Amino acid sequence: MKKLSFPTVKLGNFIREVKEKVKSSGVSQDDFTVYGVTNTDGITVTNNKASDDLGNYTVLRENQFAYNPYRVNVGSIGLSLPGTFGAVSPAYVVFETNGQISNEFLLYYLKSSLGINLIKWYGDRGGVRSALRFSDLKKIDFPDITLEQQNKLLIKIKNLDELLCELYKNLSDDKIEILRQSILQQAVEGRLCEQGPNDEPASVLLEKIKAEKERLIAEKKIKKQKLLPPISEEEKPFELPKGWEWCRLGEILYEAPRNGYSPPKVERETNTRVLTLTATTSGTLDLHHYKYIEDTISESSFLWIKQGDVLIQRSNSLDYVGTVCLCDEMITGYIYPDLMMKANVSNEADLHYIVYYLKSPFARQYFKGHATGTSNSMKKITQSVVSEIPVALPPINEQKQIVKKIHELLALNQKMKQELLQARKYASQLMESVLQETFSVQETAKPAQVIEFRPDQTVPKTELLAAARGKIREDTWEHLCKRALEIVGEES
CATH class of the missing domain: 3.90.220.20 (DNA methylase specificity domains)
Structure with missing residues (x-):
């Protein structure tokens, strides 16, 4: 049984369920926008209605969370934007915080791999389908840090998230494959090596x-x-x-x-x-x-x-x-x-x-x-x-030189693939990494609570991943492409 230890409090200390129904709101059903939730877009407008009668739908207002108890384990949870007024399916859970924790930080936390692990842990009832009821959500362990610390960590997480997004944009599977194909095409066209005069x-x-x-x-x-x-x-x-x-x-x-x-x-x-x-x-x-x-x-x-x-x-x-x-x-x-x-x-x-x-x-x-x-x-x-x-x-000598150059360039190409895999690991463990570093550098009077996970669940290392220290910029697409060009231009 793998374990992850850090000081926590129960999320139930900071959240309350919203059960306001459309029929009790005093507002005409025609004035309600129906919302749904996806794991990519969060809360979005949808035309999918379980019934033409919205009376039993739950009212959704700004700065509230909504999720499907059967889909939250894949990250289908969202936070409503300012100015939101509408309704969601009665099958959804709607809740809000009491202002003592950051809404944005909580959203990042619940959608992180750590949050998903906790959702699966507390939502599993041993049946065919797991579901996270609001009573289960309240049991989830939340980092025992102040609102000020949450906001500071949120800024750090967002900055790292932007860095990783930039890396994904510039260092994608498609672009790595394009570079590999370009290497091979340049090779067969005679643009990798210079022919020796005596060949x-x-x-x-x-x-x-x-x-x-x-x-x-x-x-x-x-x-x-x-x-x-x-x-x-x-x-x-x-x-x-x-x-x-x-x-x-x-x-x-x-x-x-x-x-x-x-x-x-x-x-x-x-x-x-x-x-x-x-x-x-x-x-x-x-x-x-x-x-x-x-x-x-x-x-x-x-x-x-x-x-x-x-x-x-x-x-x-x-x-x-x-x-x-x-x-x-x-x-x-x-x-x-x-x-x-x-x-x-x-x-x-x-x-x-x-x-x-x-x-x-x-x-x-x-x-x-x-x-x-x-x-x-x-x-x-x-x-x-x-x-x-x-x-x-x-010529045969140039064939051998080309093969040597291709090997060098494809090795670099493979390094780029590894960097991308590592970046994906950074992204999936970003929340854990930042939290682990926070708790490793501060003294906590409160003893750590042990959270047990199932064997197939991933557990982060205690040190902050390299991405959080900004080192990943050294291996961006531009840097690697520059090195590729240097290899191409080197004299054989």
Whole structure:
């Protein structure tokens, strides 16, 4: 049982329930605005009436709280604005404070993760649905601090809240993904690194790959591929730097991509597992997603996944068709399914550069644009589509430099994701953090009351989170983007 200790008093000392009914108000029902409550907007005007007769609705006036006893556990509670006059459903609880505590501070408190935990704790009756009656609300533990302290903390919380909102605005999942895509696109267009003057051009590299494949064909280690069509000017999406060459992906693969195989699964554990599509949907190989099948696959079969294999989703929803994943580790016992295909890149090229290229915005759009099917849920790409995608091929030395630069930039990108996750943690624990710091720096004559929580409830650390000290500004979007540009501009 986890515990959180701080001095408290019962909220019932400061609140009283409002039970004034519309029919007893002396005001015509036509003059009442009907309000509802949501967890995002608080108290809002609504047209949802349980009845045309508002007589039993509860009157709502300014500076009063309203909540649905069955929804308050997800933050559906609000404080009415000055000038409010209307009514809420009789199923709602309406209450007000006695002026000894701050209305705004109480609202922040009840909507914080700490407040939600307390609401769940006191509202749980062990039934199918928990509900927080007003009698339960009065039992909630409220920080034993003065009105003056509440107002000071409220200012601090608001300032930190604004800081976190600014961070969310500038450092969002969407913007982080946009930066990642931008990194990959700049890489395949030759805008990440400068080519060395003595680098062997990509045309020479293509000749080496061609010679290697001819040798392997002669040794009967690979099969001869069909001739690929030349690349037209219309297929070239951007200009290449000097020394680069356009080629088809099939020109740098040992063989044409092959589709997988999906025999019926079995319930018992066997030595052979077939991946499911979810194993590669994220773009990285997750071996937790598989099904057992009968162990009838020959040891020499191409179906076995090996280190260095490039897996491509040939069928999925339009958002994921063409998703590329590299098997970058030694594994045994896995084959890939019929809804994927596998390709092997020539050792003469940099495998990681080719994989990054196939993950770039250009390649993703190419696969989406060439997917066919009767519905978006089952679009497919063929082996020919994959073999014929145009590839911007740099000299081999530049391929390696680009991969190194991408690794640096994507590591920074990952750091940004962690900062965003940390910021969300700060936001969820903001009230606890501020309260914990307040009680840790002041001496309290009154002994702390222990509040027990269920094991699945989160408990904050006693120290104030970094956000409350303003350090999070150092890692805003602007700072991280500046560092990204510095990495791009660094000499290799």
